[in-house]
Amino acid sequence: MPFLKYADAIYVGGEWEKTDRREAVINPADESLLIEAPVGSARQVEAAIGAARHAFDRSDWSHLPVAERQKILTRFLDALDARKGAIVDMIVAEAGATRMLAEFLQYGIPMKHARRTVELASRPAVTPLPVELTPNAQGRTTLGTGVVSREPVGVVAAISPYNFPFFLNVGKVVPALAVGCTVVLKPSPYTPMEALILGEIADEVGLPKGVLSIVTGDIETGKLLTTDPRVDLVHFTGSDKVGAMIQAQAAPTLKRIVMELGGKSALIVRSDADIQKAAAAGLMGFTTHCGQGCALTTRHLVHNSVRPQFVEALKGMLTHIRIGNPADPAVNYGPLIREVARKRTEDYVAIARDEGATLVSGGKRPEGLDKGFYFEPTLFDNVKNDSRLAQEEVFGPIGAVIGFDDDDEAIALANASDFGLSGAIYSADAGQAYRMALKIRTGGVSINGGAGTMQSDAPFGGIKRSGYGREYGEDGLNEFTYQKVIGFHAE
Ligand SMILES: NC(=O)c1ccc[n+]([C@@H]2O[C@H](COP(=O)([O-])OP(=O)(O)OC[C@H]3O[C@@H](n4cnc5c(N)ncnc54)[C@H](O)[C@@H]3O)[C@@H](O)[C@H]2O)c1
Numbered sequence: 001m002p003f004l005k006y007a008d009a010i011y012v013g014g015e016w017e018k019t020d021r022r023e024a025v026i027n028p029a030d031e032s033l034l035i036e037a038p039v040g041s042a043r044q045v046e047a048a049i050g051a052a053r054h055a056f057d058r059s060d061w062s063h064l065p066v067a068e069r070q071k072i073l074t075r076f077l078d079a080l081d082a083r084k085g086a087i088v089d090m091i092v093a094e095a096g097a098t099r100m101l102a103e104f105l106q107y108g109i110p111m112k113h114a115r116r117t118v119e120l121a122s123r124p125a126v127t128p129l130p131v132e133l134t135p136n137a138q139g140r141t142t143l144g145t146g147v148v149s150r151e152p153v154g155v156v157a158a159i160s161p162y163n164f165p166f167f168l169n170v171g172k173v174v175p176a177l178a179v180g181c182t183v184v185l186k187p188s189p190y191t192p193m194e195a196l197i198l199g200e201i202a203d204e205v206g207l208p209k210g211v212l213s214i215v216t217g218d219i220e221t222g223k224l225l226t227t228d229p230r231v232d233l234v235h236f237t238g239s240d241k242v243g244a245m246i247q248a249q250a251a252p253t254l255k256r257i258v259m260e261l262g263g264k265s266a267l268i269v270r271s272d273a274d275i276q277k278a279a280a281a282g283l284m285g286f287t288t289h290c291g292q293g294c295a296l297t298t299r300h301l302v303h304n305s306v307r308p309q310f311v312e313a314l315k316g317m318l319t320h321i322r323i324g325n326p327a328d329p330a331v332n333y334g335p336l337i338r339e340v341a342r343k344r345t346e347d348y349v350a351i352a353r354d355e356g357a358t359l360v361s362g363g364k365r366p367e368g369l370d371k372g373f374y375f376e377p378t379l380f381d382n383v384k385n386d387s388r389l390a391q392e393e394v395f396g397p398i399g400a401v402i403g404f405d406d407d408d409e410a411i412a413l414a415n416a417s418d419f420g421l422s423g424a425i426y427s428a429d430a431g432q433a434y435r436m437a438l439k440i441r442t443g444g445v446s447i448n449g450g451a452g453t454m455q456s457d458a459p460f461g462g463i464k465r466s467g468y469g470r471e472y473g474e475d476g477l478n479e480f481t482y483q484k485v486i487g488f489h490a491e
Pocket residue numbers: 159160161162163164186187188189217218219221222223226237238239240241242243245246249260261262263293294295393395421466
């Protein structure tokens with residue numbers, strides 16, 4: 001399938017450069033070869049950083065009037081929309097997302113966020129300080145005032161994971177460029193195409209050379225980007241384990257970092273909840289993208305009085321799952337990304353059984369699907385919150401049902417996690433759900449199916465091992481800036 005114009009080259013400083021190394025990228029649905037993707041060399045990665053540094057320091061991008069950057073970025077987003085069909089096909093083939101997920105969540109939402117980000121870039125970048133009268137050394141009063149100016153932080157190394165590749169690449173590149181930063185983007189080696197296509201679009205719309213480079217590779221490329229003194233900010237999305245490595249790698253050069261990491265979020269179902277709606281949310285919480293979502297609610301905390309109904313309802317809904325090749329529009333549940341992820345999920349089934357949890361449904365490779373990295377949606381009941389299944393991020397399709405007896409216990413269980421990314425509450429008493437949401441230590445909580453952090457103006461991010469910093473909305477934009485005070489003096 002000819003997804004890319006330059007499938008054998010990476011985008012360095014505005015030029016397409018062939019690489020010495022190539023690595024196979026396979027389709028997780030059938031293990032077929034998609035492309036022999038280019039892998040950047042250390043020299044090429046260093047050249048991309050150099051080009052970004054030069055483009056930033058020359059200042060013609062960061063000092064452009066914001067309206068000019070907005071025009072270029074709107075052309076950039078329009079050009080992406082013109083290739084939407086091909087990009088959606090790419091996400092289906094490379095990330096294994098079902099067609100519907102690829103179209104609406106993996107493509108549609110980030111494009112909506114990106115257009116809003118471009119609009120928000122014209123927020124006032126300079127705000128006045130109030131006038132202040134201060135006695136000086138001679139006892140005379142001086143007039144203190146000035147402005148606070150938001151400046152682009154500089155060169156950004158954007159590092160993204162495989163599960164929502166287009167979403168997260170666009171979510172890093174667009175706000176960084178909108179405020180005047182320059183960017184070197186490194187995607188996951190499993191999903192390089194959703195990044196390389198951004199280079200083609202940059203070329204097409206005439207983004208100045210060096211403002212955006214796309215380099216490919218894995219750990220070595222990532223290490224170069226996070227240790228090079230010419231990089232000012234690392235904007236990382238991925239696992240907490242790699243996040244911790246990056247924090248250490250970036251420490252000697254004291255880089256700023258934004259970390260969007262993993263989660264083990266709780267769905268709380270109160271006794272007065274609409275059980276059908278809560279079970280539908282529970283289903284989405286571990287089956288969406290085969291469980292490969294950071295903000296999914298994989299821990300289902302259910303009031304013991306309604307737990308049997310919840311589990312039954314969920315079990316019934318699982319019968320509507322159509323597993324198969326996600327390119328087929330009738331399929332609503334695809335594969336995991338690689339065999340290592342499939343095997344890890346299988347291992348957690350064994351761990352959960354050893355821990356005494358009750359297997360309700362799933363637990364193995366689906367029959368008749370021997371090629372591809374498929375795993376049945378798997379539900380466990382009677383899970384203990386301090387078990388490994390409840391505490392560790394599986395990043396595969398396993399839901400864990402845990403009982404509780406009152407709201408305080410539900411809040412305590414939700415918070416008894418090293419992660420703190422998202423959460424959800426179902427209850428007929430929205431006021432009580434809101435009071436509970438205020439006590440839950442995560443970056444966001446959705447009540448009765450509210451859009452929560454998936455809105456374009458809502459800051460997205462976590463606390464604890466889910467990371468720090470925010471994406472999207474004004475706070476997301478501000479992560480790519482620093483504040484400078486310019487003071488005036490008048491006698
Ligand atoms: N919070 C969020 O917004 C969010 C969104 C999507 C995924 N995630 C998380 O991402 C993880 C799944 O994605 P993954 O398996 O691709 O993550 P990962 O952490 O294994 O890899 C992420 C990226 O880091 C790179 N990398 C690996 N080692 C590196 C190093 N030492 N230095 C620099 N870069 C390095 C990888 O090549 C990849 O591009 C899950 O934990 C998931 O929760 C978080």
